[in-house]
Amino acid sequence: MMKKIILTLLLPAGLLLSAQVGINTDSPKAKLDVNGDLNLRDKIAVYDSSDNSLSQGNNDQLLVSQGEGYPPIWKTLRIPEYEPNKFYLIFNNSFSDKLGIRFSYNEQSNITTSRGSVFNKGTQYGTLSNFKKIAGLSQDINVYSTVSKAYFQFETVVQANFDANGATDTSIDYACGIFVDDKLVNLRQRNLKAIGSLQPFLTHTQIGIVENLTKGTHTVSVGCARLASYGSASGKTLTIGINAASNINSFIAQSSLKVDVYEVPEVFNPIIN
Incomplete structure (x- = not known):
């Protein structure tokens, strides 16, 4: 029981x-x-x-x-300690492209006096004659603050299949621009000239900056154009980011773009002990 x-x-x-x-x-x-x-x-x-x-x-x-x-x-939990009114590196990345772009004589911008031509900041990409984009360098970036500085460093190799020396002033004028949301923020013009050896090339580098982009997603891209030809360059090919001849290859000629975005943070998450 x-x-x-x-x-x-x-x-x-x-x-x-x-x-x-x-x-x-x-x-x-x-x-x-x-x-x-x-x-x-x-x-x-x-x-x-x-x-x-x-x-x-x-x-x-x-x-x-x-x-x-x-x-x-x-x-x-790792929370960065931000000080008010100071810039901090919020975004950092780099991109590369081995496809590049090519320009025949018929694809130049027909600016016969290109050495004196003027490009204005903020110009829309679509209004620029015969500019081509380097596909692999078109990327999105995010901005989180109304106070920011975005730095761009673009590097590539430019080549033409020139004969040695060539006629007097055998050369090609070209320009490369950095664009944000298809608006020009930085541009550099240069001239590639025939020299004593065949198929000359040069390293092209440019740095741009844009301040206080609106908060949100923005598209960064690089576009270049062949502006004018001189001497016996009229029948020659100009390449940017890709080789025009076998004395260099696509690895050497590839393009790169580095993007750094600095911001003054607007959102703080204080921890109260």
């Missing part, structure tokens, strides 16, 4: 241990469901079933969910 009484008392206890418990709620949604404030006076520990250990984490760590069906883990 005593055994039956003990079994009867233990049965409800076992049911309680396996049931869901609700505090301030009659319909708990988990094994322990607290509807209200929770005050912890001692410690929180995470159970590791692999070695039956309890981990309390380290100082300044947070308990982070790994998703449904997985136990939480301790993580260290």
Whole structure:
């Protein structure tokens, strides 16, 4: 009789241990469901079933969910300390392209006095005659503050299949521009001239900057144009970012674009101890 009484008392206890418990709620949604404030006076520990250990984490760590069906883990939250009214590097990346662009004589911009031509900042890409974009250098960047400075560093190799020396002033004028949302922000004009050896080439480098872009996503691109030909250059090919002859290859001639965006942060997430 005593055994039956003990079994009867233990049965409800076992049911309680396996049931869901609700505090301030009659319909708990988990094994322990607290509807209200929770005050912890001692410690929180995470159970590791692999070695039956309890981990309390380290100082300044947070308990982070790994998703449904997985136990939480301790993580260290790294928050940069921003000082007001100072610029910080928010975005940094570089891109490359080995396809480049080619210009025949018939594809030049017909600016016969190109050495004196004028390009204006803010000009729309579509209004510039015979400019071609270097496909791999068109990329999106994000700006998060109204106070920003974006720096662009473009480098490539320009080549023409000139004969040695050539006629007097055998050369080609060209221009390369950096565009943000198809608006010109920086441009450099140069001249590639025939020399004593065949198929001359030069390294083209330019640096541009634009300030206070609107917050959001912007597209950065690079476009170039053949402007005018002189001497016996009229039948020659000009290449930018790709080789025009076999004395160099596409690896040597490839283009690159580096983008750095500095911002004065507008959103701060202070931690109150």
